[in-house]
Amino acid sequence: MITDPTFSQRPKLILVLALVRHWLRNHLILLGFLMGLCLCAGVRADEQEPPANRVLRISSSTAETTLDPVGIQDLYSAKLASVLFEGVLTYDYLARPAKLVPLLAEGMPDITDGGKTWIIHLKKNIRFAPDPAFKGKERTVQASDLAFTLFRLLDPALHSPFSFLLEGKLVGLDDLAKRARDSKQPYDYKAKIPGIEVIDEWTLRLRLNAPDANFGHALAQPNLGVIAPEVVAFYGEQIGSHPVGTGPYFVKRWVRGSAMTLDRNPHYRQRPWAFDPGSDPASLKVVEEMRGKMIPAIPRIEIKIIPEAQSAWLAFRRGETDLIDLPSKLSPVALSHGKLNADLVQQGIQHEIAVEPEIIGNYLNLQDPMVGGMDPAHIALRRAILMSSDDEAMIRVIRKGQAVRLSYPVPPGVLGHDSKYKSMLPYDPIAANALLDGYGFKRAADGLRRQPDGSPLVVRYWRTNEGESRDMEELAKRGIDQLHIRFEGHAVPFPDLLKAERSCQVMMRQFAWIADYPDGDDFMQLFYGPNVHANNVFCFQDAEWDRLYQESVALGPGEKRDQLYQKMARMVEMYGVMKISHARLHHELLQAKVMGFHISTIASVAEWPYLDLR
Amino acid sequence: MAAYFFQRLLQMIPTLFGVILLVFLLFNWVGGDPAYVLAGKFSNPEDIANIRRQLGLDQPLYIQFGIFLRQVLTFDYGLSWSTQEPVSHIFLTRLGPSIALLLPMLILETFIGIAIALAVAYVRDSWIDRTLTLTTTAAMSISLLIYIIVGQYFFAFVLGWFPVQGWANHGQSWLRYAVLPILLGLAVSLAPAIRLYRTFILEEMGQDYVRTARAKGLSETRVMLVHVLRNASIPIITNVLSSLPGLLIGAFLLERFFSIPGIGREVIMAVERSDFPVIKAITVSVATATMVFNLLADCAYQWVDPRVKLS
């Protein structure tokens, strides 16, 4: 910092010389240090490294948050947890639609008492990955570990984002959590409750409050990966950095937010690669490739975090990674008309497509003072607004054609989907304008519409600051402009958006929901009245709809429930709550050497243990 | 000198307090509420209230401020709210890549900048000088974003000279990944450096002692390399010293595009997740570093030339 600009006289040269020499010496030391670092990095030889061609290299656009199963809420961390931990059940690798199969359990649970009692028999001699927490002993999974894992999900101190999996399900568990929360006492893991009972070393009995067709899905989530109490005690609040499970891999090296190396778990059991391909040609090919192999086949997985999409694509093209989930905004580089480009085919790049089990679309808040309300005029206003959204352009321009048009609240691949359902909210600005005229939303002198009572009318569209949402806002604005309604964009940070949405402050927004488990209930619960201020971001409360929903829950999957769902879907459209627009296509590209790949039915379960490299 | 140093250290306390107060007010009071993010997809108001209690967000502001002050004094910011990683660990592990990126950049910038600035100052007002002025101005006018987008696409992807992105993990060479980001950073920072150093050098060249040296019959090379350079290096060193801490976060664009796990990227992630412990720790640490380095720069200045009044 130049403190005095008038300083101009001759400085004492000797001192300057000393300073310069000092400075140079410092820099020389630094340079030497840096060069030394490089040398060290080059020479350093690790013990027993697998050859480079036996390493699966993967990239992720988001960084992992935590690897404590109960603390996970993002997909990437859940994928990691799915190869480090194992739950009682999992999904069959090849079966479509998704099918539950035993993982740590000996077989599927014995369900008695009209669906209220579940008895789980664990496989014997399943060993946890070696860890200092076990003090050098081999440790096998026992029923008490599973009970501990179930207890842990509801521990108020851990505030698990996936606690809903067990909330209200097991007899006595919620009371226990509530007591701990209210009394501010530690949660009692030793408590005896009727909901979770250890019968013997390998057997656990669960009692449910009510029959629940979806309870099996809860047991298959990575968030219920079995963990040992002594590991949790050993690492304390650092447990999120020390994942120790029974999964096929364990964390060998980990640079948070940057890179991770997973190695094959030396304690992993003999598990042959044996899945039924059915008649699906892609599955048949995979079965052929993997015949006679074991799970996991690849000794090492290296994962890098690459936040920018173009960096990830360039890295894949340069062969620095083996798999890429091609973001739709980049899809034209690899695909034309949904097919892989010739140059990529020539290089042996493989390609697999699946529809994401998700719904994306614009919604309106039914409690909003401007557009909310159940009077015909405001129902018409909402329907007109939703009809102004050009879904074809959204898919073509923003998704680059890599999405399927959808109008049913339950996406394909999820139980309860109806492919024949026809939307009553087509893109039609002309008809929407006629509807607004018909309900007295007259245009004032400035050419913009007013409420029927003459008060101002503004559509406030909310979004996050993230890149693609800006494109979505541009499209929404084009639609609203065609209706001659004033449009205001409102971009806020994600936490603020969530807060506003949960307190019914958001007027309009594009909403996306991806399946947590492959059943329609995961989607239908979004519109359930009591879920306002929670998942019901539409703030939609309708007694008739809620009655139908309760009925659908009692029915469980089946034709009868499908009929209810159709009616419920129509009501969501009729009242102008949400217009489901599309679900994205998942394009996975693989280098030629990757074998055994089939896109997982559930996004939170990673395919990696089922792969091999040529 | 020691008294001055001590006095300056004392002066840092109110500034640091101001930084702490500002950070606290801005992020605790008007910043986002992380409870909604942490609560996950299926959360209800009780979950939110529970999380707010766990994080201490339901406490009155003055108690939260007291906790923050204690954290600063003990240098223990607890755990990150979103990743449960100790904040001190986050800070220390992200510092390495940032420094590995910035230090070589700064060193190269200084040496190359001085060399070129000396050369053009030597031939000042010639066509070479003018061309270089024009080039550096043009180079400075291009956005860093364009340098990165085009540089990454062209040098790493099309030409394949460097890896497209990534950072050295164990057993890999650090240099392999760092070269392109360093070069791109250099492309941006070199031009202003040259211009600045040229001014410093020209300033010195106008001084009486240079005239004296020339009058003594010293060769022009000697005058430039020994007399002028020595004196011009004082403002240069202080400039470099005081710019170092700011660069830690300033390199976030490079860090994002090249997937470098540095401090800048971490700050952006923390802000996106409303992860206050991380934001607070990084802000206060970088602010402290800025003040310390400024003090060092001033002391270096004073040490070299005691006639600079320090009061």
Add this chain to the structure above:
Amino acid sequence: MSERIAYSTKARHEGPKSLASIAWARICRNPLGLFSLGVVGFFLITILASASGLIAQDWDTQYAVSFAPPGLMGAQQEAIPDEVISGTIPPHSGMLDPIEMYGLKDPLQPVLDQLKDQQLQDASLRAQLPILARSPTLFLGADKWGRSVALKVIKGAETSVLVGMASALLATLIGTLLGAFAGYLGSWVDAFIEWLYGVFTAIPYLLLVFAIAAVLQQKGVFTIILILGLTGWTGVYRLIRAEYLKHKVREYVQAAQAIGASDARRMFVHILPNVSHVILVQLSQQVVNFIKAEVILSFLGFGVPVDVVSWGSILNETPNELILGYGWQLMTCGLAMAILVTAFALFTDALRDALDPRMKS
């Protein structure tokens, strides 16, 4: 400084020549400065034309197909489907078609029945809509919505230059005022402002931006100006404070005090004109910095709203486009920005030289 006084006495002898006219004469003698002034002037005229609505008012119109290449490069290889060219207004309204209601009664049915008579299905009515046939190529190409890159860049220049100038004015104003107060008044005022300066410079710039953006909440061009202005005043402040420290002990200020001029008068009537050259140079330097800073703000998501276009918002669309082979938006915008900013910076240099009292004329 003695040169400066000598210079002003000389000027006085030569007759009534203001500093401005001398500076102008000096700039005129600097061909590079004059040329860059011309380039800046050209941009300013374009911007004025666009601001007054003469040109680029239709920048938001979708003239072409998505990513139509520049005319010189020829049309895209693939055939473009008709519906893409003719826009997407459906030729037939689905709203009035009979639809399965699963036993529900539509509350809007009465009005929908009325609308049946209004011939919503009339194809000729639908054809009257102002839908442009989309062009397969466009001068300088099109963006993803099919908007003209050329018009966007012009309109973007308007916003970016406005942001640059307004925020530079704001930052310079804040910096000058604080610098004047701190430097002139001294004592506790100086101590307080120095403390504020210390705090602002110690907090990393990026976090300051995030924090101020969080406080302002709203989105818009004005917010960007405030963010840039409120974070960018420190450099100006430093220089102005030093100038005021220097000037307040000068004879002319003491003379003003002797004739009873108030503090405010001495600060802003007597000293200010004498430091105005520093302010002017700082101002034009800040314009350049802030035009560049707007790009980074856009990258961070604090850019302009969607009904406004700026160079920052354009450049932030481009990283993906380059890989997709649609480089024209990056090239056009990058080039326009480079030319304006270079010209402005060169003009600033010329201005500095012209205003520098130590330069021999």
